[in-house]
Amino acid sequence: MTHIDAGADLDPVHPTPVPAASADGRARGLTAAEVAERVARGEVNDVPVRSSRSTVDIVRANVLTRFNAIIGVLWLIMLFVAPIQDSLFGFVILANTGIGIIQEWRAKKTLDSLAVIGEAKPRVRRDGVAAEVGTSDIVLGDLIEIGPGDKIVVDGECIETDGLEIDESLLTGEADPVVKQPGDQVMSGSFVVAGGGAFTATKVGREAYAAQLAEEASRFTLVHSELRSGISTILKYVTWMMVPTAIGLIISQLVVKENDFKDSVARTAGGIVPMVPEGLVLLTSVAFAIGVIRLGRKQCLVQELPAIEGLARVDVVCLDKTGTLTQGGMDVTGLHPLNGSEESYVRKVLGALGESDPRPNASLQAIIDAYPDSEDWRCTESLPFSSARKYSGASFSEGDGASSTWLLGAPDVLLPDDDPALTETERLNEEGLRVLLLARVTRELDDPEVARGARPTALVVLEQRLRPDAADTLRYFEEQNVQAKVISGDNAVSVGAVAGKLGLNGQVVDARRLPAERDDMATALDSGTVFGRVTPQQKRDMVGALQSHGHTVAMTGDGVNDVLALKDADIGVSMGSGSEATKAVAQIVLLNNSFATLPSVVAEGRRVIGNITRVATLFLVKTVYSVLLAILVVCWQVEYPFLPRHLTLLSTLTIGVPAFFLALAPNRERAKPHFVRRVMRYAIPGGVLAAVATFATYLIARHYYAGEGALEAETSAATLTLFLISMWVLAIIARPYTWWRLGLVAAMGAGFLLVLVVPWLQEFFALRLVGTTMPWVAVAIAAGASAALEFLWKWVDRRFPA
Numbered sequence: 001m002t003h004i005d006a007g008a009d010l011d012p013v014h015p016t017p018v019p020a021a022s023a024d025g026r027a028r029g030l031t032a033a034e035v036a037e038r039v040a041r042g043e044v045n046d047v048p049v050r051s052s053r054s055t056v057d058i059v060r061a062n063v064l065t066r067f068n069a070i071i072g073v074l075w076l077i078m079l080f081v082a083p084i085q086d087s088l089f090g091f092v093i094l095a096n097t098g099i100g101i102i103q104e105w106r107a108k109k110t111l112d113s114l115a116v117i118g119e120a121k122p123r124v125r126r127d128g129v130a131a132e133v134g135t136s137d138i139v140l141g142d143l144i145e146i147g148p149g150d151k152i153v154v155d156g157e158c159i160e161t162d163g164l165e166i167d168e169s170l171l172t173g174e175a176d177p178v179v180k181q182p183g184d185q186v187m188s189g190s191f192v193v194a195g196g197g198a199f200t201a202t203k204v205g206r207e208a209y210a211a212q213l214a215e216e217a218s219r220f221t222l223v224h225s226e227l228r229s230g231i232s233t234i235l236k237y238v239t240w241m242m243v244p245t246a247i248g249l250i251i252s253q254l255v256v257k258e259n260d261f262k263d264s265v266a267r268t269a270g271g272i273v274p275m276v277p278e279g280l281v282l283l284t285s286v287a288f289a290i291g292v293i294r295l296g297r298k299q300c301l302v303q304e305l306p307a308i309e310g311l312a313r314v315d316v317v318c319l320d321k322t323g324t325l326t327q328g329g330m331d332v333t334g335l336h337p338l339n340g341s342e343e344s345y346v347r348k349v350l351g352a353l354g355e356s357d358p359r360p361n362a363s364l365q366a367i368i369d370a371y372p373d374s375e376d377w378r379c380t381e382s383l384p385f386s387s388a389r390k391y392s393g394a395s396f397s398e399g400d401g402a403s404s405t406w407l408l409g410a411p412d413v414l415l416p417d418d419d420p421a422l423t424e425t426e427r428l429n430e431e432g433l434r435v436l437l438l439a440r441v442t443r444e445l446d447d448p449e450v451a452r453g454a455r456p457t458a459l460v461v462l463e464q465r466l467r468p469d470a471a472d473t474l475r476y477f478e479e480q481n482v483q484a485k486v487i488s489g490d491n492a493v494s495v496g497a498v499a500g501k502l503g504l505n506g507q508v509v510d511a512r513r514l515p516a517e518r519d520d521m522a523t524a525l526d527s528g529t530v531f532g533r534v535t536p537q538q539k540r541d542m543v544g545a546l547q548s549h550g551h552t553v554a555m556t557g558d559g560v561n562d563v564l565a566l567k568d569a570d571i572g573v574s575m576g577s578g579s580e581a582t583k584a585v586a587q588i589v590l591l592n593n594s595f596a597t598l599p600s601v602v603a604e605g606r607r608v609i610g611n612i613t614r615v616a617t618l619f620l621v622k623t624v625y626s627v628l629l630a631i632l633v634v635c636w637q638v639e640y641p642f643l644p645r646h647l648t649l650l651s652t653l654t655i656g657v658p659a660f661f662l663a664l665a666p667n668r669e670r671a672k673p674h675f676v677r678r679v680m681r682y683a684i685p686g687g688v689l690a691a692v693a694t695f696a697t698y699l700i701a702r703h704y705y706a707g708e709g710a711l712e713a714e715t716s717a718a719t720l721t722l723f724l725i726s727m728w729v730l731a732i733i734a735r736p737y738t739w740w741r742l743g744l745v746a747a748m749g750a751g752f753l754l755v756l757v758v759p760w761l762q763e764f765f766a767l768r769l770v771g772t773t774m775p776w777v778a779v780a781i782a783a784g785a786s787a788a789l790e791f792l793w794k795w796v797d798r799r800f801p802a
Contacts, residue, residue: 027159027198029125029143043140045154045204055105062100062285066239067276068093074269078644082266085645085764089273092648092656100282107289110296122146122153125198140204147196147359148384149559151189151580156199158184162358163195163384167563167581177388191563191581193536195384196359225306226313227612230675231284234620238277241627246272248634267640271633274626274647277619279656283663284612290664291604298600299576299592307587310571311598312605312671313552317477318543318565320557321488321495322362324575324595325502327465330362332370333433334461338421346458349396349438352377353408356394361385363436364392364408366462374399383445385409387489387536387561393445404440407454411437412491412533414451421456425491432497434462434490464498469596471502476599480670485529485546487511487539489561492532499530506530511538521545539565556595558582573598603668609675610667614733615659616679617686621729622655624687625694625722632695639711641698641718645765649755650719653748654726661744662734681800685792690725693785697721697778704774713770717778720769723752724782728789 030038038044075090121132123145130145135153138144143159146152158164158180165177168190177193180186186199249271253264291308302308319325335350337343354360354368356379364385376399385392391409398404407414411425414437425435439454477484484504488495496508506529514531515521522545525531534542539555543565546553555562555569558578566572567585574586575593583589590597626647633640672678701714727749734741755761762768769775 027125027143028128030139030141031127034141035126035139038139038141043204045136045138045201046206055108058104058108059101062097062104062282065281067235067278067281068097070242071273071276071278074273077265078269081262082269082644085766086266086269086643088648089644089651092652093278096279096282100285103286103289107292110293113296122150138201138204140201142201143198144201145196145198146192148192148194148361149578149581151191151584152186152199153580154188154201155203156186156201158182158186158197158199161195161197163382164192164197165194165384165386166190167193177386191584193388193561194386225309226673226675227284227309227609228306230679231280231616233676234616234679235277235281238275238623241623242272242275245275245627245630245634249630249640252634252637253640266643270642270644270647271626271630271640273644274622274651275630277616277623279659280616280619283615283659286660287608287612287663291608295597295601295604298597299590299594300597300601301576301589301591302587302601303589304587307571308601308605309609309671310552310605311554311573311588311601312609313673314482314554314571314602316483316485316546316551316553317598318485318487318539318546318553318555318569320555320559320562321486321490321498322464322559324556324558325467325470325486325498327467330366330434330462330464332366332460333463334428334459336424336459336461338456338458341457343458346438347371348374348377349404349406349457350408350460352379352396353392353394353406353438355379356382356396357384357392359384363434363462367408367460381445383407383450387559389413390489390533391451393441393450395445405442405445405450406457407439407441407451408436408460410491410533411435411456411459414439414454415456419456421459424459426493428459428461429491429494430497432464432494432501434464434494436460436462466498466501467595469594473596473598474502474504480602482602485525485531485542487531487534487542487565489534489536490532492530495532496530504529508532511535511542514538514542516541518545518548522549536561536564540568543568556598558593603666606669606671607665607667609671610669611663611665613675613678615655615663616675617682618655618659618729618733620679620683621686621690621726622651624683625691628688628691629695632691636695636699638698638702641694641715643715643766646715646719646767649752649765649767650723650726653751654723654730658730658734658744658748661740665741677800681796682793685796686729686789689785689789689792690722690729693725693781694718694722697781700777700781701774704777705770709770712766712768713774716767716769717774719767720775720778721782721785724779725785725789727752728782728786732790732793 071090071093075087075093078087078090122135122138123130124133124138125143125145138154144154144156152166159182161180161182164180166180166186167177168187180197250268253268288308292302295302295308335343335346337346350367351371351373354364354371355373357364360368378397379394380397380403381395383393389409390413391407393405393407395405396403411422415422421437428435436459437456438458438460439456441450441454443450443452474484486495486499486504492508492510507527508530509524509528511531511534514524518541521541525542525546526549531542539562543553543555547570553569554571554573555565556573557566558575559582563581563585566574566582571588572586573588573590574582576583576589576591577593588601630640698714698718701717705713727745730748731745734745755765755767756769
């Protein structure tokens with residue numbers, strides 16, 4: 001029943017008049033002049049876009065970092081006390097920071113453009129005409145129409161209601177929908193589960209407190225990122241190691257050895273700079289940013305960057321059948337009158353039911369397409385469809401003056417278990433068809449037990465359109481050892497038949513028989529594959545039960561009944577054509593409505609995780625050997641063997657350039673947990689071996705060389721050993737080999753060789769191998785350390801599996 005209240009008082013805070021009613025009794029909304037006036041006063045819904053951080057924030061995050069501050073200070077010092085080649089590391093940092101800013105800015109532009117495509121488009125009634133506008137175009141006092149699945153985008157007061165039920169659980173935690181009447185308040189962040197109506201915007205933009213809460217929640221309730229938190233943990237430990245080591249190195253170089261001041265400063269900086277894994281954070285950001293751009297080209301909006309990583313770690317995908325495995329539309333394929341009903345009369349009832357709902361769902365739309373409205377029937381009251389009830393209804397005044405009340409919904413919900421109509425329903429469900437029951441009732445629609453004593457009148461048979469790409473996508477998840485669970489509000493047998501057509505076979509379970517206790521439910525979920533007759537609250541409980549058994553759960557859906565489960569899942573995936581509520585809470589929105597895009601998201605996540613794990617080992621091996629070398633230098637009271645230019649050269653050839661290519665390479669390896677442990681179990685032994693072997697070469701060279709130029713010759717021998725070991729680390733990390741990986745390793749080796757043989761490069765980098773004995777000793781020590789490293793990493797794999 002539609003209620004209209006056009007005579008409400010003025011808002012005492014914002015004297016915005018309730019829109020005047022037109023001749024037909026409907027409120028007309030604001031006029032164009034009133035809208036322009038409010039825009040001029042700034043009374044617009046200027047809530048900032050949440051898709052990404054601002055350009056200023058991007059620059060600040062990439063420039064103002066702890067390690068940039070350390071490197072920046074050292075760089076400024078080196079510019080004054082040493083040749084320019086010892087300051088190259090500073091230019092590398094500038095380039096890295098610039099690359100990070102540019103890539104994240106590109107990702108921001110991609111996100112923002114996709115967010116515009118996928119943003120909510122509320123229907124606003126102005127001058128009596130309803131039209132879709134952008135959320136930011138709403139002004140104070142606008143009249144906003146709402147229906148099932150619509151998100152309430154601003155705070156307001158109901159003016160019209162027609163069986164309107166609002167779910168405020170995302171704001172209040174209360175799961176039961178709230179029935180709204182004219183004059184009731186609605187809060188932004190809630191959504192419509194049934195019925196429809198219109199409300200006047202009373203608070204817009206930052207004045208809407210509930211809108212602020214929703215904005216902050218969606219912005220900062222981030223997906224857990226093991227990669228991000230793991231790198232933060234590593235950087236914290238690196239900082240703790242750096243400070244005392246750097247202090248000891250400074251004292252040893254400046255005080256104990258009493259060297260030339262400028263040379264001491266240069267060698268001190270040469271010891272501190274490589275301790276900083278400065279490129280690791282950059283490469284992680286770049287890898288995520290490029291992932292966003294790649295997925296953006298496939299019309300996939302990633303609303304939270306770590307969601308790419310999260311989906312790659314998922315081991316259970318919960319699929320809503322309608323809109324995910326099947327396309328949105330349906331077709332009526334049969335009408336089976338029951339209990340002697342006349343088919344012509346049944347067609348009239350169905351036509352009238354279709355006309356009674358201004359916002360039909362897919363099932364009712366198919367009925368509307370098949371059975372035109374009977375013009376002489378008039379709807380006197382309606383009951384919108386609800387996922388919790390599983391039926392809708394309406395009361396009519398028929399053409400001959402008679403009145404009747406009808407329900408349309410799930411046969412197994414409306415009928416007792418022993419009703420013979422269920423036998424026919426079961427047979428049709430086994431063929432994968434969807435069946436609705438048309439039943440006549442004698443009770444009022446607002447009676448909680450309206451379905452009791454319902455008289456079956458006809459079965460309406462609907463055929464769902466399967467998505468052509470669904471079978472391939474399900475096959476992909478099976479190959480990747482990701483369990484697919486189909487969770488639907490439809491009849492279990494029917495859903496099972498649809499899943500079977502797509503190649504997904506397994507136990508079919510009626511969710512009404514699932515145990516309520518979480519642990520028992522989780523056990524039942526582990527053994528089942530298809531679940532029917534699931535209520536919205538049950539979907540949420542099922543996600544929680546799976547998580548309690550250690551599963552990482554993704555939930556896909558497009559309907560308002562999926563919102564609670566999407567919010568609680570580790571990763572929520574919504575279709576672009578889905579309700580505004582589902583898109584608001586999902587971390588990933590498939591704007592092209594293609595379930596087949598999910599494998600691309602999984603592959604992108606696996607690329608990021610697998611490759612960052614690889615390159616993190618490269619960076620942290622350098623950090624470990626730098627810290628240990630500094631400690632050995634302090635303990636032995638000798639000059640630090642390297643100048644900054646030497647380690648800049650080594651870092652560029654063995655870490656910087658190859659890491660960039662490796663981080664962006666294809667990688668389909670399944671994501672594994674324990675990022676910090678996996679990286680450090682390789683980085684620590686690798687770094688220790690590299691430091692010990694390099695320092696051994698340096699000490700031998702100190703005894704071998706004497707006289708003028710000895711320190712440069714000792715440094716060159718130590719550099720050769722460290723380069724060869726670092727190259728072997730790179731060669732291990734680059735496995736399994738492809739032509740381009742082999743080419744990458746070979747190119748880095750050729751680059752170092754070029755420095756050794758070109759005279760001006762020798763002079764620029766202060767690298768000159770003197771004689772033949774010591775260089776071959778350096779090569780032999782490096783070969784022995786590389787062989788030990790190969791053995792040690794294999795032993796670590798067996799002894800400390802990740």
